[in-house]
Amino acid sequence: xxxxxxxxxxxIFSVKNALDYLALENMLTSAPKxxxxxxxxxxxxxxxxxxxxxxxxxxxxTDVVKAEAKKKPFLGICLGMQMLFEKGYExxxxxxxxxxxxSVRKMEKPGYIIPHMGWNKLEYGVECPxxxxxxxxxxxxxxxxxxxxxxxxxxxxxxxxxxxxxxMVYDGKTVFGAQFHPEKSGxxxxxxxxxxxxxxx
Amino acid sequence: xxxxxxxxxxxxxxxxxxxxxxxxxxxxxGDPVALAEIYNxxxxxEIVFYDITASYEKRGVMLDVVSETAKRVFVPLTVGGGISTxxxxxxxxxxxxxxxxxxxxxxxxxxxxxxxxxxxGSQCICVGIDAKKxxxxxxxxxxxxxxxxxxxxxxDWVKQIEQLGAGEICLNxxxxxxxxEGFDLPMLRAVCGAVGIPVIASGGAGKIxxxxxxxxxxxxxxxxxxxxFHFGELTVGDVKxxxxxxxxxxx
Numbered sequence: 077x078x079x080x081x082x083x084x085x086x087x088i089f090s091v092k093n094a095l096d097y098l099a100l101e102n103m104l105t106s107a108p109k110x111x112x113x114x115x116x117x118x119x120x121x122x123x124x125x126x127x128x129x130x131x132x133x134x135x136x137x138t139d140v141v142k143a144e145a146k147k148k149p150f151l152g153i154c155l156g157m158q159m160l161f162e163k164g165y166e167x168x169x170x171x172x173x174x175x176x177x178x179s180v181r182k183m184e185k186p187g188y189i190i191p192h193m194g195w196n197k198l199e200y201g202v203e204c205p206x207x208x209x210x211x212x213x214x215x216x217x218x219x220x221x222x223x224x225x226x227x228x229x230x231x232x233x234x235x236x237x238x239x240x241x242x243x244m245v246y247d248g249k250t251v252f253g254a255q256f257h258p259e260k261s262g263x264x265x266x267x268x269x270x271x272x273x274x275x276x277x
Numbered sequence: 278x279x280x281x282x283x284x285x286x287x288x289x290x291x292x293x294x295x296x297x298x299x300x301x302x303x304x305x306x307g308d309p310v311a312l313a314e315i316y317n318x319x320x321x322x323e324i325v326f327y328d329i330t331a332s333y334e335k336r337g338v339m340l341d342v343v344s345e346t347a348k349r350v351f352v353p354l355t356v357g358g359g360i361s362t363x364x365x366x367x368x369x370x371x372x373x374x375x376x377x378x379x380x381x382x383x384x385x386x387x388x389x390x391x392x393x394x395x396x397x398g399s400q401c402i403c404v405g406i407d408a409k410k411x412x413x414x415x416x417x418x419x420x421x422x423x424x425x426x427x428x429x430x431x432x433d434w435v436k437q438i439e440q441l442g443a444g445e446i447c448l449n450x451x452x453x454x455x456x457x458e459g460f461d462l463p464m465l466r467a468v469c470g471a472v473g474i475p476v477i478a479s480g481g482a483g484k485i486x487x488x489x490x491x492x493x494x495x496x497x498x499x500x501x502x503x504x505x506f507h508f509g510e511l512t513v514g515d516v517k518x519x520x521x522x523x524x525x526x527x528x
Contacts, residue, residue: 090373194499196280
């Protein structure tokens with residue numbers, strides 16, 4: 077059972093649709109007990125960093141998410157990926173979940189269209205079990221104006237957009253983050269979610 | 278680098294695709310969900326549903342189409358046509374759309390763009406524009422399906438749209454639309470030079486070279502076509518292969 081954390085932010089239905097399509101058992105939940113009982117967790121998110129952290133906290137889920145992320149496969153998507161880091165700087169400085177060292181900063185790329193929106197190619201960094209089947213010449217769908225700033229040792233894939241934009245981060249254990257939307261990235265995205273489901277023991 | 282996007286558009290009335298289609302293996306040629314799946318298999322980067330339903334009461338049918346498509350097609354989906362209020366935007370997004378395209382109503386009530394962007398994020402607000410040339414280097418914006426000239430200057434309008442928080446512009450040339458003589462390159466160049474948000478080229482595509490040309494000669498980040506794909510004259514895959522052969526980055 078994969079728990080999709082429903083804290084009032086993000087396009088949770090798209091994530092659910094993709095898991096349903098893959099026949100991966102899942103539930104939308106905001107109950108700490110269900111998150112504790114789940115075999116894996118997905119943290120979706122769209123919107124602004126401080127607002128999402130606040131919603132998570134108001135839902136009483138911050139602590140349980142932090143604790144459970146270290147025990148079982150955990151995937152943050154888009155803003156959910158950015159929330160994995162220690163700090164965000166969207167409008168104001170704001171603490172993140174601190175599951176992966178690093179911060180989230182506004183993309184400053186003169187002459188480039190921001191948001192970074194559309195299909196961009198994955199370039200690979202550290203080995204990551206979610207990317208074991210994705211191969212070369214693989215494109216995924218991004219929509220974001222902020223990006224993670226973290227050590228290369230946590231970057232499993234990046235996209236080139238006036239420099240490296242972290243696309244998939246991984247703590248080497250249980251915590252994964254996708255800046256792109258696997259649920260909107262066609263066959264590649266489905267394959268990544270399938271690999272995530274495959275981590276369930 | 279970002280890939281240039283190829284976007285097929287489906288015109289839908291009362292939940293059915295308008296105009297006949299000929300695709301192998303499809304029984305109900307009017308089923309927009311089936312057609313969206315075909316485009317998805319061809320490699321469409323996004324899919325646009327354009328609702329031309331006349332009666333307001335039947336608009337709910339479009340949301341069912343989107344919701345069914347979202348269960349089977351995992352690329353961004355856009356809904357356009359008849360989006361008049363923030364409530365309509367919310368309903369489309371809840372049904373599974375990733376973006377909405379607002380057109381006439383945005384001209385009548387520009388705050389719709391701002392309210393939509395503030396509530397749901399700029400990334401999901403695309404503003405569709407129908408524009409027509411009035412003089413060299415000058416175009417005006419039309420509404421109501423290209424029937425009413427508002428007199429609004431195109432360049433003034435796109436700058437205003439960007440200020441209001443739109444995430445994207447879908448620019449349709451009334452002069453080029455239906456001619457099959459290629460996209461309206463001067464108009465696209467003018468708009469791409471005036472704003473910093475992505476611009477989708479629409480109207481006029483008639484042959485495969487039109488797509489590579491619009492990417493080579495304008496700043497458009499995506500190209501949209503309806504009937505060309507709809508009647509099977511070209512597939513999305515054909516267009517991408519051609520663009521790739523010209524050194525254009527596509528997915």
